[in-house]
Amino acid sequence: MPIEVNLDVMLAKRKMTLTKLSNSIGITIANLSILKKGRARAIRFSTLEAICKELDCQPGDILCYIPEDGEE
Amino acid sequence: MPAKFPFIKAVSIVLSIVWYLQWFFLAVLIVISVLIATDNSIINTDKLEGFHIQFARLDIQNTASAADNFQNDVFLTNGEGRLHIKDAGYNFIYLRLLSVFIDSLLYIFIIYMLKKIFSGLKTDVFFTRQNGIYIKYIAYAILGLALIPEIINYFVNLYISKTLVIEGIVFKARFGFDFRAVFLALLIFVIAKAFIRGAELKEDHDLTI
Numbered sequence: 001m002p003i004e005v006n007l008d009v010m011l012a013k014r015k016m017t018l019t020k021l022s023n024s025i026g027i028t029i030a031n032l033s034i035l036k037k038g039r040a041r042a043i044r045f046s047t048l049e050a051i052c053k054e055l056d057c058q059p060g061d062i063l064c065y066i067p068e069d070g071e072e
Numbered sequence: 073m074p075a076k077f078p079f080i081k082a083v084s085i086v087l088s089i090v091w092y093l094q095w096f097f098l099a100v101l102i103v104i105s106v107l108i109a110t111d112n113s114i115i116n117t118d119k120l121e122g123f124h125i126q127f128a129r130l131d132i133q134n135t136a137s138a139a140d141n142f143q144n145d146v147f148l149t150n151g152e153g154r155l156h157i158k159d160a161g162y163n164f165i166y167l168r169l170l171s172v173f174i175d176s177l178l179y180i181f182i183i184y185m186l187k188k189i190f191s192g193l194k195t196d197v198f199f200t201r202q203n204g205i206y207i208k209y210i211a212y213a214i215l216g217l218a219l220i221p222e223i224i225n226y227f228v229n230l231y232i233s234k235t236l237v238i239e240g241i242v243f244k245a246r247f248g249f250d251f252r253a254v255f256l257a258l259l260i261f262v263i264a265k266a267f268i269r270g271a272e273l274k275e276d277h278d279l280t281i
Contacts (some may be wrong), residue, residue: 027281034279039279041276041279041280042279043280043281044280047281
């Protein structure tokens with residue numbers, strides 16, 4: 001999928017663990033792990049809002065679009 | 073402490089019994105086929121039911137009329153009956169056995185698929201794409217059950233009508249299949265498609281964070 005999730009990068013920048021983020025936004029570690037590994041099919045606005053609020057960042061800092069081979 | 077899924081467990085046990093019975097039946101069928109092929113004196117052909125056939129015309133000659141005691145020739149058209157063949161040398165007996173053999177294999181396949189689906193039920197993980205595929209296979213097997221034996225029977229009847237000569241009887245081969253079974257297979261196929269789509273939606277939902 002050409003959408004890449006940079007949650008681990010943002011967590012490292014904020015020096016925060018996945019467990020702490022999980023406890024503060026109320027999403028299970030299992031689900032955050034799916035998101036971090038890029039296996040998620042979709043992300044709710046509410047989840048994105050909670051992550052951005054906690055990590056003090058913009059959605060673009062967590063998600064970025066990388067074109068696949070053959071795409072412009 | 074009661075079992076978690078008593079009904080499913082009971083059905084699984086019944087399926088297992090039917091599964092072994094089907095294999096036993098298949099083994100017996102193979103043994104009987106080999107016995108007929110090698111030494112048919114072992115089999116009492118008098119007790120065989122014979123073949124279901126259709127006849128185009130059956131002439132019954134010199135029938136006495138009850139009313140006037142005259143001798144008349146009468147005939148029946150488009151009838152059905154059973155043809156009892158005592159001579160096991162006819163090749164179509166093996167074709168008929170092949171039909172039963174394919175029937176049994178398809179039943180075994182269906183029971184195997186059901187066993188797999190029910191084993192998934194025990195673990196409480198039922199709504200999966202794999203179960204949908206199993207249901208689709210069951211639909212194909214039911215379609216096979218509805219069509220394959222009928223196709224073989226048609227060829228048997230065709231063979232009988234071409235080779236067997238009995239005075240006064242005109243045989244004909246007619247192809248017919250159980251439409252209800254085909255309808256059932258199509259219905260199960262639709263359910264399988266819906267099941268697979270549902271499983272995809274569930275997966276999408278599960279992977280939406």
